[in-house]
Amino acid sequence: EVQLVESGGGLVQPGGSLRLSCAVSGFTFSSYWMHWVRQAPEKGLVWVSRINSDGRSTNYGDSAKGRFTISRDNAKNTLYLQMNSLRVEDTAVYYCIGGWGYWGRGTLVTVSS
Amino acid sequence: DIVMTQTPLSLSVTPGQPASISCKSSQSLLHSDGKTYLYWFLQKPGQSPQLLIYEVSYRFSGVPDRFSGSGSGTDFTLKISRVEAEDVGVYYCMQSIQLPPTFGQGTEVEIK
Numbered sequence: 001e002v003q004l005v006e007s008g009g010g011l012v013q014p015g016g017s018l019r020l021s022c023a024v025s026g027f028t029f030s031s032y033w034m035h036w037v038r039q040a041p042e043k044g045l046v047w048v049s050r051i052n053s054d055g056r057s058t059n060y061g062d063s064a065k066g067r068f069t070i071s072r073d074n075a076k077n078t079l080y081l082q083m084n085s086l087r088v089e090d091t092a093v094y095y096c097i098g099g100w101g102y103w104g105r106g107t108l109v110t111v112s113s
Numbered sequence: 114d115i116v117m118t119q120t121p122l123s124l125s126v127t128p129g130q131p132a133s134i135s136c137k138s139s140q141s142l143l144h145s146d147g148k149t150y151l152y153w154f155l156q157k158p159g160q161s162p163q164l165l166i167y168e169v170s171y172r173f174s175g176v177p178d179r180f181s182g183s184g185s186g187t188d189f190t191l192k193i194s195r196v197e198a199e200d201v202g203v204y205y206c207m208q209s210i211q212l213p214p215t216f217g218q219g220t221e222v223e224i225k
Contacts, residue, residue, distance in 0.1 A: 035214075045154075045162065045205055045216040061213045100152055100209070101164045101173055 002026035004096045009107030016086050016111070022079040022096030022104055030054075030074040032099050036081050038092035039106070048094070049081065063090075086111045115140050115208050119217035126196040127225045134220045136189045136206035143186060143210075150210040153182055153191045156219075157202040165204075166191065198224055 008020040020036070036048040049060045049070040058070050069082040079096055086109075093106040116139040126132045142149045153166040164173040166182035169189060179194040193200055201224055206217040 044219050045156075045207075047214040047216075050214075059212055095161055100167060100207075103161045103163060105161050 002098075002102050004098060004102055004104035006094065006096050006104045006107035009094065009109045011110045011112065012086055013113050014086060014088055014111055017082070017084045018086065018109060020081040020083065020094055020096075020107060020109075022081075024077045024079065024096075024098060024102075027098060027102060029072075029077040029098070032102075034070075034072060034079045035097040035100070036070065036079075037095045037097060038090075038109075039095070040089075040092040043092075046092075051079070083109070088112065114213060115142075115211055115215050117206055117208055117215050117217040119204075119206060119220050121220060122218060123221045123223070125223050125225050126193075128198060129195050132193040132196050132200075132222060134191045134204055134206075134222075136184075136191070136217050138187045138189075138208055140211070141186045142189075142208050149185065150208055151182075151184070151189050152207045152209065153180075154205045154207065155200070155202050156205065157199075160202075162205065196222070196224065200224075 003025045005023045035050045038048050048064050051058045051070045055072045067085045071080045088111050091111050093108050095106045096104040118137045120135045142151050149169045151169045154162040156162040165176050170182045181192050183190050203219040203221050205219050
């Protein structure tokens with residue numbers, strides 16, 4: 001059974017940091033591009049970042065550039081998203097995605113004072 | 114960024130009847146490798162999105178054959194041949210030919 005389990009979300013003050021993790025099982029993690037997509041409350045889907053299978057190539061959406069860092073540990077089957085300088089507008093559910101076919105349940109990040 | 118425009122934004126369908134959602138992209142999604150990078154997702158209430166269709170017309174594993182995708186270039190359609198109660202939710206199209214991948218606004222499907 002394919003499982004992607006995100007963790008690390010929570011309430012943080014503006015300017016703070018969080019590190020999201022996504023533990024993967026059920027498919028060959030090291031063979032897949034991985035993505036983070038977020039969804040603000042009652043809003044649509046917005047792509048955040050992606051990383052290639054060996055971790056050497058990364059890309060970011062405009063809202064994430066310079067503040068977020070995507071990484072992976074293929075030995076641990078885990079994807080990460082380090083989020084710094086968080087803003088109120090970063091409040092969203094963050095989904096971890098394998099290829100485009102495997103989605104986690106998401107982790108809620110709330111940025112508020 | 115490529116803009117994805119879905120119509121309609123909401124749809125009310127009688128069970129057993131067909132339904133259709135249109136998605137138009139601001140640029141062609143046909144890649145030089147011959148593939149067209151258009152996807153369809155369904156987000157059921159309270160759940161994460163799930164992939165239905167990839168590369169315009171290929172059903173993902175486990176997706177019922179009542180779902181079909183078609184189109185080319187910049188115009189695409191998702192069809193449900195006979196809507197069932199479990200098909201309610203928000204449908205999104207997405208392109209991945211160009212960074213950043215972008216999603217349509219979503220089409221909310223409800224059952225009459």
